[in-house]
Amino acid sequence: MGAVKSAFKLYVNGQFVGFGKDSKLPSEFDLTPFIKQGKNVIALEVRRWSDASFLEAQDMWRLSGIMRDCYLYARPKLHFFDYESLSELTNDYKDGVMRLRVQAFNNTDDNQEDSSIEATLFDQQGQKIWQETQKIPKLKKAFGKAENQFVAEIPNIKPWTAETPNLYDLQLILKDKKGQIQEVIRRKTGFRSVEIKGNVFLINGMPVKLKGVNRHDASSKTGQVVSKEEMFKDVKLMKELNINAVRTSHYPNDPYFYELCDQYGLYVMDEANVENHGMHYAFDRTLANHPDWEKAHLMRVIRMVQRDKNHPSIFSWSMGNESGNGWNFYQAYKAVKGIDPSRPVHYELASGDWNIDMESRMYRSIDFLVNYAENNPKKPFVLCEYAHAMGNSVGNFQEYWDVYEKYPSLMGGFIWDWMDQGVEKMVNGKRIFGYGGDWGDENTPSDNNFLNNGVVGPYHTLHPHAYEVRKVHQFIGFSYQKNILTVQNKYFFQDLSNFEIQWELLKDGKLVQNGVFKHLDVKPQQRKEYKLKVKTDNTAEYILRVTAFTKAQEGVLEAGTALAFDEFFLTPYRAKNDVSESVNVAVNENDKEIRIQNQYFTAIISKEKGILTDYTANGKVIFKQGPYANFWRPATDNDFGAGLQHKLAKLKDADKQAIVERIEVAHTHSSQVKVTIVKKMIDQSLMFVQNLIFDGKGSLQVENEFTPLKTDDKMLTFKIGNHLVLPADFKEIEWYGRGPWESYADRKTAALVGLYKGTIEEEYHPYLRPQESGNKTDVRYAKITRADGSGFRIQSTKKLLNVNVLPYEPDQLFPGMKKGQTHSGSLEFSENIHLDVDLQQLGVGGNNSWGELPIEKYRLYLYKPYSYTYRIIPFNKE
Numbered sequence: 001m002g003a004v005k006s007a008f009k010l011y012v013n014g015q016f017v018g019f020g021k022d023s024k025l026p027s028e029f030d031l032t033p034f035i036k037q038g039k040n041v042i043a044l045e046v047r048r049w050s051d052a053s054f055l056e057a058q059d060m061w062r063l064s065g066i067m068r069d070c071y072l073y074a075r076p077k078l079h080f081f082d083y084e085s086l087s088e089l090t091n092d093y094k095d096g097v098m099r100l101r102v103q104a105f106n107n108t109d110d111n112q113e114d115s116s117i118e119a120t121l122f123d124q125q126g127q128k129i130w131q132e133t134q135k136i137p138k139l140k141k142a143f144g145k146a147e148n149q150f151v152a153e154i155p156n157i158k159p160w161t162a163e164t165p166n167l168y169d170l171q172l173i174l175k176d177k178k179g180q181i182q183e184v185i186r187r188k189t190g191f192r193s194v195e196i197k198g199n200v201f202l203i204n205g206m207p208v209k210l211k212g213v214n215r216h217d218a219s220s221k222t223g224q225v226v227s228k229e230e231m232f233k234d235v236k237l238m239k240e241l242n243i244n245a246v247r248t249s250h251y252p253n254d255p256y257f258y259e260l261c262d263q264y265g266l267y268v269m270d271e272a273n274v275e276n277h278g279m280h281y282a283f284d285r286t287l288a289n290h291p292d293w294e295k296a297h298l299m300r301v302i303r304m305v306q307r308d309k310n311h312p313s314i315f316s317w318s319m320g321n322e323s324g325n326g327w328n329f330y331q332a333y334k335a336v337k338g339i340d341p342s343r344p345v346h347y348e349l350a351s352g353d354w355n356i357d358m359e360s361r362m363y364r365s366i367d368f369l370v371n372y373a374e375n376n377p378k379k380p381f382v383l384c385e386y387a388h389a390m391g392n393s394v395g396n397f398q399e400y401w402d403v404y405e406k407y408p409s410l411m412g413g414f415i416w417d418w419m420d421q422g423v424e425k426m427v428n429g430k431r432i433f434g435y436g437g438d439w440g441d442e443n444t445p446s447d448n449n450f451l452n453n454g455v456v457g458p459y460h461t462l463h464p465h466a467y468e469v470r471k472v473h474q475f476i477g478f479s480y481q482k483n484i485l486t487v488q489n490k491y492f493f494q495d496l497s498n499f500e501i502q503w504e505l506l507k508d509g510k511l512v513q514n515g516v517f518k519h520l521d522v523k524p525q526q527r528k529e530y531k532l533k534v535k536t537d538n539t540a541e542y543i544l545r546v547t548a549f550t551k552a553q554e555g556v557l558e559a560g561t562a563l564a565f566d567e568f569f570l571t572p573y574r575a576k577n578d579v580s581e582s583v584n585v586a587v588n589e590n591d592k593e594i595r596i597q598n599q600y601f602t603a604i605i606s607k608e609k610g611i612l613t614d615y616t617a618n619g620k621v622i623f624k625q626g627p628y629a630n631f632w633r634p635a636t637d638n639d640f641g642a643g644l645q646h647k648l649a650k651l652k653d654a655d656k657q658a659i660v661e662r663i664e665v666a667h668t669h670s671s672q673v674k675v676t677i678v679k680k681m682i683d684q685s686l687m688f689v690q691n692l693i694f695d696g697k698g699s700l701q702v703e704n705e706f707t708p709l710k711t712d713d714k715m716l717t718f719k720i721g722n723h724l725v726l727p728a729d730f731k732e733i734e735w736y737g738r739g740p741w742e743s744y745a746d747r748k749t750a751a752l753v754g755l756y757k758g759t760i761e762e763e764y765h766p767y768l769r770p771q772e773s774g775n776k777t778d779v780r781y782a783k784i785t786r787a788d789g790s791g792f793r794i795q796s797t798k799k800l801l802n803v804n805v806l807p808y809e810p811d812q813l814f815p816g817m818k819k820g821q822t823h824s825g826s827l828e829f830s831e832n833i834h835l836d837v838d839l840q841q842l843g844v845g846g847n848n849s850w851g852e853l854p855i856e857k858y859r860l861y862l863y864k865p866y867s868y869t870y871r872i873i874p875f876n877k878e
Helices: 051-055 229-242 257-266 291-307 327-339 366-373 397-404 462-472 637-641
Strands: 002-006 007-012 015-020 041-045 066-070 078-090 095-106 116-122 130-136 142-152 169-174 181-189 194-197 200-203 210-214 245-247 267-271 312-320 359-362 381-386 410-417 422-429 430-432 476-481 484-489 497-506 511-516 529-530 544-550 563-571 586-588 592-598 601-606 611-617 621-622 624-628 659-669 672-681 687-693 698-707 720-728 730-739 752-759 777-780 781-786 791-796 799-805 831-842 866-875
Touching: 002 041, 002 611, 015 359, 041 066, 051 291, 051 659, 078 181, 078 359, 095 116, 095 169, 095 563, 116 142, 130 142, 181 257, 181 410, 194 687, 194 866, 210 267, 210 381, 210 730, 229 257, 245 410, 257 267, 257 291, 257 430, 291 327, 366 397, 366 410, 397 462, 410 799, 476 544, 476 563, 484 497, 544 752, 563 752, 586 659, 601 687, 621 720, 624 698, 624 831, 698 720, 720 799, 730 799, 777 781, 781 799
Parallel strands: 210 245, 210 410, 245 267, 267 312, 359 381, 381 410
Antiparallel strands: 002 066, 007 015, 007 041, 078 095, 095 142, 116 130, 116 169, 169 181, 194 200, 422 430, 476 484, 484 529, 497 511, 497 544, 544 563, 586 592, 592 601, 601 611, 611 621, 611 624, 624 720, 659 672, 672 687, 687 698, 698 866, 720 831, 730 752, 730 777, 730 781, 777 799, 781 791, 791 866, 799 831
């Protein structure tokens, strides 16, 4: 039985056969005494809850049933019982040595002292490179068991690593005393060494960094039953995102997943199915220190090691998760070391204690990592969980890796986690991905959407932060100076011969020159310089963009896969100052409104509200309301975790609740009108001054000044910007800035500056729970257009902009002060288009999702003054 949760009884033909626990490891039964000729009936009685449930309290759906494949098979009475292939490197990691232990089992009626085992090793071309045959000593009849040991020394071995997953075939043939073949096993094996020297973690002698992710069994259609096709997609996407390590959080995975990791190259931290955080961690509470639970702890850890010990991809055993520490884990550590001393042992809650080989924590800050690394640590350190990828998240990921790469004692970390655990559900004819609270009545306990923490969505769709992971994790680095491109190979074992570097020179976002370096001779951990001949001038912004593509298929990676890229700004951006023709502008004013117009445009300003209530140019409405002073965003999951929806609630409708101090109109000359609007807002803690300057052709310059009237140095804001309401007939956006995916102040490394275009509907990214989405940073200009090509241009001036345009009202993406049950799949398009033109926005954060703010340099405070300007330029068709 591959995996059954939480416990089960097995019956054959109505007779009780046995009982099984541990819902993530197989249970094996000998059915021989219970079967009969002809038809047989196998039945299971599955218990949804059992005492085993106390050890399976991981953050996941509380599902039960048969979770993995089950097999019915027959074996000869003389067969293999077990084997262990410890294949490591020797002689300065150049040669291989395989220490092979093989156990045979005899259930015949005869002694089998003269039976034999033939062990053969084949290379990647199927050539025999080693073979040895041994007689089996003392293999007695009726449940006799004997062990043989082999040692194979292989010169000039091709080592296994996640970068170079070289595998060999190990074949074992068992023959009886008459020389008849009884059983054959053929399995993959790989040669590699895992060591800790001092406080440095080494693979094959190299200080490898773990660019890892935590993985749950998750399928949107079948829950925790995951198909081979889905597992393959997991591995393929991980490799494409430069992920090199997986923690099987928090239980052993399906055996097929390890085969994929062996074949395609992923370092695996294999974790036992032990988590009882509901019992808390104190010595007098935790089950880890309770004698009644010692055997349960030991069996779960030992059985995992025994099942998985022959996979070269597994570099570490993890004894469990969030279960306290104590006697039971002390004994488990000893047991693991007794079985397999070749791999280091991990367990986060044993940090600081003796029963681990590496220090480990969860969700610690960058400052914590620096402090650890700079204070003479005794052991290497890994963040077994970090970068909590819940909703719109994974901010300051680059800053984490700047630190990881600086200090040898830091092993890297595992992002939490791989995939949103949303479950597909149809509601009113629309597909949503359900989460906690979507089943049962309102009193049904749940953690709401706290299972949706994925780098990818339920259908393996990439969230925007997945691209940030790929960029920050990349194994090829670039630098550029004075026509010299330096390529750095950050791989530890792989050269760059299967890559080509394509470079492009962009002039104001448009390609003007390009080339390719097809032959890269860059050894692991080395650099090489390549000369470029690019031509620039001072009339435009020039950007050099470089991308590394695979030349030929390599494992799961197809030819032409982009795995590394960067950009270099050669000359600064220069905003174009459009000069309007001199056309007279008329101003009409009454008690309620100010009307500014000529034959090209009409603008109406409400004196009561202090905003434009209509702006029409060339006979078409440009926007219906705005530009409002805006400090609000629909709260992200991280915002909710920090309570910002409450703490910043007064910002939500700040402009609509503002006090209009005065409005002044000035005819600066016959073809230009300046309207100055002065407001106090946010409990009169801030003065907002907005100058609206209209020229004769209908262009509008918006000048914003935000001046604090109080010095509350703790008052954050989501945004400093403007919000505008547009008619629904706008369909597309084109922008010159970072893209093509959304970007934020603390998550924009992967969004390169260029010219991009898309529909407004596409700009919203469907996080499972609606929230802030679609922002674009470092925008030079953007064009918002209708189907007929008419529209308007947003032009930055001295400062670059953040721009966001969505077919939803902000309130549609904000559930209120409590999250409740909202889903992107249920959203209906608004009757308006909503546009934000901002100076800055608070970072999205991601160190955790239960209280921590974005790191300091990405925070935005209201006690500071801000100012910025942009222009709105209507056009009929460009």
